[in-house]
Amino acid sequence: MAKQDLKFNSKTIHGGQKPDAAYGAVMPPIYQTSTYAQSTPGGHKGFEYSRSANPTRTALENALASIENGAYGLAFGSGLAAIDAVIKLLNPGDEVISTNDLYGGSYRLFKQVFEKFGITFHFMGMQDVEQIAKKVNDNTKLIWVETPTNPMMNIIDIKAISHLAKKHGLLLAVDNTFATPYLQRPLDLGADIVMHSATKYLGGHSDVVVGALVVKDKDLADKLYFIQNASGAVCGPMDSFLTLRGIKTLHVRMQRHCENGKAIAAYLTDHPKIGKVYWPGLEDHPNHDIAKAQMDDFGGMISFVPHGSSYDDAIKIVEKLQVFTLAESLGGVESLAGHPASMTHASIPKEEREKSGVVDALIRLSVGIEDVDDLIADLQQAIG
Ligand SMILES: *Cc1c(COP(=O)(O)O)cnc(C)c1O
Numbered sequence: 001m002a003k004q005d006l007k008f009n010s011k012t013i014h015g016g017q018k019p020d021a022a023y024g025a026v027m028p029p030i031y032q033t034s035t036y037a038q039s040t041p042g043g044h045k046g047f048e049y050s051r052s053a054n055p056t057r058t059a060l061e062n063a064l065a066s067i068e069n070g071a072y073g074l075a076f077g078s079g080l081a082a083i084d085a086v087i088k089l090l091n092p093g094d095e096v097i098s099t100n101d102l103y104g105g106s107y108r109l110f111k112q113v114f115e116k117f118g119i120t121f122h123f124m125g126m127q128d129v130e131q132i133a134k135k136v137n138d139n140t141k142l143i144w145v146e147t148p149t150n151p152m153m154n155i156i157d158i159k160a161i162s163h164l165a166k167k168h169g170l171l172l173a174v175d176n177t178f179a180t181p182y183l184q185r186p187l188d189l190g191a192d193i194v195m196h197s198a199t200k201y202l203g204g205h206s207d208v209v210v211g212a213l214v215v216k217d218k219d220l221a222d223k224l225y226f227i228q229n230a231s232g233a234v235c236g237p238m239d240s241f242l243t244l245r246g247i248k249t250l251h252v253r254m255q256r257h258c259e260n261g262k263a264i265a266a267y268l269t270d271h272p273k274i275g276k277v278y279w280p281g282l283e284d285h286p287n288h289d290i291a292k293a294q295m296d297d298f299g300g301m302i303s304f305v306p307h308g309s310s311y312d313d314a315i316k317i318v319e320k321l322q323v324f325t326l327a328e329s330l331g332g333v334e335s336l337a338g339h340p341a342s343m344t345h346a347s348i349p350k351e352e353r354e355k356s357g358v359v360d361a362l363i364r365l366s367v368g369i370e371d372v373d374d375l376i377a378d379l380q381q382a383i384g
Contacts, residue, residue, distance in 0.1 A: 009251045015066025028059035056237040060244045070214035072221035079197025081233035082211030092118030098144040101356045126156045146175040151303045151364040153278040155287035162190025182254035183295045200331030204246040208239045256369040257300030278303040300367035311360035320382035330366035338364045
């Protein structure tokens with residue numbers, strides 16, 4: 001069976017991979033080298049200089065392309081470096097439409113780095129495609145989607161937006177960090193570019209900072225490869241190796257993240273001291289129907305608001321947690337808890353934050369793959 005025909009749970013392990021050419025190593029060696037010997041000028045074995053290409057990074061890039069059902073993968077030094085490369089496809093005067101509850105680092109990159117180069121960004125709720133259509137003008141070149149969003153877990157209909165993008169000849173990029181290709185495959189839904197902070201679920205062990213892009217189109221891949229090489233924010237061989245190793249267990253980790261997420265969402269929903277619970281698998285989630293259509297399961301990211309709690313009460317809960325670690329980031333095997341109002345979203349004015357639901361008492365969980373009984377017992381002792 002050709003490797004490209006494998007099912008997802010095999011692609012994570014075999015997709016785009018072959019034993020190393022030198023000695024048949026099953027895992028690609030960590031080619032910790034900057035340069036490669038040439039027999040005559042230009043006479044090399046496909047690698048000249050490791051900014052342009054490195055065999056360990058190439059192995060990761062092939063795996064990325066395979067799991068996202070794309071044709072070309074590109075690995076970067078961080079998720080933000082990957083986003084940076086996409087925006088560099090644009091020119092001064094171009095406009096981008098994006099979601100209003102975007103990852104804070106993406107927002108900062110758009111507003112504080114790229115706006116001064118003459119690119120304009122519009123941020124809006126993306127539930128209603130007609131509203132997005134109204135924002136499109138002759139300068140619009142790119143729609144940037146993130147779904148589920150952070151930390152409110154809103155779900156955006158990728159297929160509906162891809163129809164709009166195609167109609168107007170716009171690029172559609174989807175930040176697939178929260179869902180991973182285990183849950184949704186944006187290229188299959190009509191997106192042009194998939195982006196990952198592989199720092200999160202793809203790496204999966206909280207031990208690397210890596211970014212990724214995957215595309216189907218050769219021309220687009222060439223342009224992004226040019227930028228990757230010209231700007232130089234590549235992923236190193238050691239981090240490529242670790243991310244590739246992480247991807248090999250993505251499906252089994254994600255299955256457990258989803259199971260544990262479901263159990264904890266149910267526990268929190270039934271808890272008398274908890275008000276709102278945001279998890280796309282809950283039937284009363286405002287975008288549950290889109291989530292059901294677009295995603296294969298609902299993931300391990302959950303936000304919740306303790307009943308009538310204040311900023312201080314939320315802080316007390318996150319401080320009391322023992323199995324959940326209070327930390328930024330997400331997607332690792334270990335469970336993490338965060339307080340968006342004082343951590344990830346602290347730089348957004350309170351009024352702005354609260355408009356999108358990020359109230360002072362909101363707590364965000366990245367549910368790990370520990371025994372779910374231990375996770376629930378930990379929440380129980382912290383919430384009381
Ligand atoms: C973390 C994150 C990023 C940024 O990725 P880095 O690897 O930290 O640069 C972008 N988007 C989302 C949704 C993220 O969670």
